[in-house]
Amino acid sequence: MHRRTVIKNLALIIGGAALLPSCLQEKGKASIGLKNVDVSADQEKLIGDIAETIIPKTNTPGAKDLQLHLFVLKMVDDCYTKKDQQDFMTGMGQFNDLINKRYGRVFGDCDTKQREQTLLSIEQNKDPKITTYSTELKIFYGIVKNQTINGYTTSKYFMTKQVVYELVPGRYNAFYPVKMKQAV
Amino acid sequence: MANLNIDSIKDRTFDAIVIGSGMSGGWAAKEFTGKGLKTLMLERGRDVKHIKDYPTTNMYPWEFEHRGEMPMALQEANPIVNRCYAFHEDAAHFFVKDKEHPYVQDKPFDWIRGYQVGGKSLLWARQTQRWSDFDFEGPARDGFAVDWPIRYQDIAPWYSYVEKFAGISGNKxxxxxxxxxxxxxxxxxxxxxxxxxxxxxxxxxxxxxxxRCAHLSKPNQIHLDQGRVQCQERILCQRGCPFGGYFSANASTIPWALKSGHLTLRPHSVVQSIIYDETKGKATGVRIVDTNTKETIEYFARIIFVNAAALNTNLVLLNSTSHRFPNGLGNDSGVLGKYVAFHNYxxxxxxxxxxxxxxxxxxxxxxxxxxxxxxxxxxxxxxxxxRxxxxxxxxxxxxxxxxxxxxxxxxxxxxxxxxxxxxxxxxxxxxxIPKEASYVALDAKQKDDWGVPLLKISMDxxxxxxxxxxxxxxxxxxxxxxxxxxxxxxxxxxxxPGLDIHEMGGARMGNDPKTSVLNKWNQLHAVNNVFVTDGACMTSTSCQNPSLTYMALTARAVDYAVGEMNKGNI
Structure with a gap:
């Protein structure tokens, strides 16, 4: 092993040790530090279960493998207005209540079909006159959905293994046959 | 003041001083140093060294904490610069944040600024077209502003000159x-x-x-000599390009000037004013504030080029008052600061x-x-x-x-x-259309941290x-x-206005000293050793992107200024 690599790895180990205390998180709190929204461990799990339903593990990694729920939380915490954050929290509570009422259990304990049907039904409910789902609930779900896909399609995994992102294309072909693109 | 002794004055004396290090300032420095003049380049912001100071240039999308999006707190704290299309996580460090450098909006104006070595040449959209006589003859034909004192044939060879060095892609x-x-x-x-x-x-x-754009589609030897190579079609230009694939002062003119050994680059230097000597009837130097030490320092030179970016160049001139020029340096006509305009995007x-x-x-x-x-x-x-x-x-x-x-x-x-x-x-x-009612002026009361009045902007x-x-x-x-x-x-x-980042005018060129600030050589009518070759000099705006014209005017003006100096006229 090269000396440089050894030092780098050592730094990683030391770095990891320095991070340890933050892993001893306050019981019941989310696993990442959040400044603007107060999210519990249970709520973090809920977002993880929703994200996993949106992008499930198949023969390729799913949302939890890629920690997309933590990305969703990071984005909610940093990139939304106060109003959106409030609606997100309110909507999350309403989502929980709805699942409880409908299935008598938490979202994560529902089977795949129940989970998928619930999410699809919220997503397809676009008529504002139908009030099965409140505005806040739809905002909550909309943010989780968008940021899960955003996080997925911009993840290192996706951009190196699925639709490959080129940092340095080194070319511009103005006339490129579609046939060639599909052949790649 | 210790620095008033003779040695110190000698240390602070140059052949030429260039105020500003961006698109046009970089060219002024390159041209002066290329002619062997000992040159001082003053930049109000920090240094940005080519490649070394492009922290995001090789980052992948997933390496950005918010995948490029600006956090809401930053968006809300910066309503003005946040409206700029390039203000994202990958380049935000090259933009002035709203609260850092306040200005007064008599009318709404989104003033997008890059206070660093290289200025906005790091961030520009790189579109480069020549003007034609349809543009230079526009004001005279259509009866607005004043007649341009130059025509296409005056600037054409200088377009060629800067194009060859900068590298412009296009078809004939x-x-x-x-x-x-x-x-x-x-x-x-x-x-x-x-x-x-x-x-x-x-x-x-x-x-x-x-x-037509300032990208090296196929570099020539002159570009390789600058340490630049072929554009790699990354389109991440706003981060600064490690290949030097597009033209910026950082990748091109400034390192070239530094290589000559004749350039002193001084970042963190806010110019308060240009010093005018009433007995000599010339400018003798500039007064700066070092933003780190807060010290006021004077530098001296035979020729001064003002390339602080269009509106800040107006600010420097307006704030350079004396018994001879109570309303701003070279402002006998009273038009300094007026007839500013922009592009409608x-x-x-x-x-x-x-x-x-x-x-x-x-x-x-x-x-x-x-x-x-x-x-x-x-x-x-x-x-x-x-138009x-x-x-x-x-x-x-x-x-x-x-x-x-x-x-x-x-x-x-x-x-x-x-x-x-x-x-x-x-x-x-x-x-x-530049109009008298469109102007920039010094605010009567408010000053910035360096004692310079805030700029008041009024155009619509x-x-x-x-x-x-x-x-x-x-x-x-x-x-x-x-x-x-x-x-x-x-x-x-x-x-x-402003979001086009093509603000121009205020110190316009013209034939008549009664109605313009600069002559056909970008030289103040009234002070022959001070030149303005950035956007402030523009008599009209045309609809072409202006940067290439600033570059050509700068190279042309330096050539003239040095010629005049050698003849003993400056």
């Missing part, structure tokens, strides 16, 4: 309104852009050409085209697509508004990747190779702009319709 299109330059190969139009080009040429006699059109399905593109186009030179009121007045507009035009094809649904079917949709129809888009770049759209915008939308809609494009959507936004 043979258009009177957009003279050909010394080009590197153009980035070609794609299938739909080329189709539209043929269509509008046949039907309207108008042109859609490959956008507030209209866009988009559409779709359901043809050429067998074609797409591969890689990325640094030129951004096509350019439609001005066709309105070109050879004669045709409409009820003055005209250029337009961008580009076509692109995206993947149909639906985000609907959940689960494994969604995962499959997200990787689908299913190309959608062609999308096409255009944006307006309109000339605006007028009736001419509204009529021109309507014409752009009408004309482009008709051209799109006749080309067979569908789903045409014209939009007009309500952006304030």
């Amino acid at each position: 299109d043979g258009l009177d309104e957009l003279p050909d330059g010394d080009f590197l190969p153009a980035f070609p139009l794609n299938s739909v852009e080329q189709y539209f080009s043929k269509h509008v040429k046949g039907k309207y006699g108008r042109h859609v050409i490959s956008a 507030s209209a866009h059109i988009s559409a779709e085209y359901d043809d050429f399905k067998e074609w797409t593109t591969d890689g990325r186009n640094p030129a951004g697509g096509g350019y439609i030179p001005r066709f309105r009121n070109l050879r004669k007045q045709e409409t009820d508004f003055l 005209g507009y250029a337009s961008g035009f580009s076509a692109y094809r995206g993947q149909n990747r639906s985000w609907d649904g959940v689960g494994s079917s969604l995962k499959e949709n997200l990787v689908k190779d299913d190309l959608g129809p062609w999308s096409v888009g255009s944006h307006m770049m309109g000339e605006t 759209y007028d009736d001419n702009d509204a009529k021109m915008k309507k014409d752009y939308i009408d004309q482009l809609t008709e051209m799109f319709t006749s080309a067979g494009f569908a789903n045409i959507k014209a939009s007009s936004d309500h952006r304030a």
Whole structure:
């Protein structure tokens, strides 16, 4: 092993040790530090279960493998207005209540079909006159959905293994046959 | 003050001082040092060294904490700069934040600034077109502003001179309104852009050409000598380019000037004023504040070039008062700060085209697509508004990747190779008329941290702009319709002036010292060793992107200034 690599790895180990205390998180709190929204461990799990339903593990990694729920939380915490954050929290509570009422259990304990049907039904409910789902609930779900896909399609995994992102294309072909693109 | 002893004065004396290190300041420094002059370049912001100080340049999308998006707290704290199209996580460090450098908006004006070595040349959109006599003769023909004291033939050789060094890609299109330059190969139009080009040429006699841009499509030895190599089509230019693929002061003129051994680059130096000596009848130097030590220091030189960026150049001149010039250096005419103008970028059109399905593109186009030179009121007045507009035009094809649904079917949709129809888009770049009522001035009360009065900005759209915008939308809609494009959507936004980042004027060139600030050599009529060659010098705005013209005017003015100095006239 090269000396440089050894030092780098050592730094990683030391770095990891320095991070340890933050892993001893306050019981019941989310696993990442959040400044603007107060999210519990249970709520973090809920977002993880929703994200996993949106992008499930198949023969390729799913949302939890890629920690997309933590990305969703990071984005909610940093990139939304106060109003959106409030609606997100309110909507999350309403989502929980709805699942409880409908299935008598938490979202994560529902089977795949129940989970998928619930999410699809919220997503397809676009008529504002139908009030099965409140505005806040739809905002909550909309943010989780968008940021899960955003996080997925911009993840290192996706951009190196699925639709490959080129940092340095080194070319511009103005006339490129579609046939060639599909052949790649 | 200890630094008043003779040795210290000698240390602070140069042949030339250049205020500003951006697009035009970089050129001034390169030209002066190339002629062997000991040159001091002053920059108010921090140093940004080529490659070394581009912290995000090689980052992948997933390496950005918010995948490029600006956190809401920063957006809310910076409503002005946040409106700039390039203010994202990858380049935010090159923009002035709203609270750092306040200014007074008599009328709304989004002042987008880059206070660092290289200035906005790091961030520019790199579109470079020559002006023609339709532009230089515009004010005289159409009766506004004052006549430009130069014509195309005065500047043409200097366009060639700067093009060869900067590296400009383009085709020789043979258009009177957009003279050909010394080009590197153009980035070609794609299938739909080329189709539209043929269509509008046949039907309207108008042109859609490959956008001309400051990218090294095929570098020459002079570019390799600068340490720059071929553009790699990354289109991450705003981060600073490690290849030097596009022209910036950081990649090109400044390192070149430094290599000469004649340049002293001094960042963290806010210029308070230019020092005028009443007995000599000349400027003798500049007074700066070191932003780290807060110390006031004077530097001296025989020639002073003001390249602080259009509005800040006005600020420096207005704040340089003396018994001889109580209203600002060289301001005998009283027009200093007045007749400022900008470009009208507030209209866009988009559409779709359901043809050429067998074609797409591969890689990325640094030129951004096509350019439609001005066709309105070109050879004669045709409409009820003055002047005209250029337009961008580009076509692109995206993947149909639906985000609907959940689960494994969604995962499959997200990787689908299913190309959608062609999308096409255009944006307006309109000339605006400089007016006396459009001005910048010193605020009477408020000063910044360095004792310099805040700049008060007052300019707005007028009736001419509204009529021109309507014409752009009408004309482009008709051209799109006749080309067979569908789903045409014209939009007009309500952006304030400034967001075009093409503010110009205030110290305009002209033949008559009674109505202008600078002569045909960009030299103050009243102080022959002070020159202004950035956007402040512009008599009118044309609709071409202005940077190439600033570069050419700068090289030309340095050549003249040094010639005059050698003759003993300066």
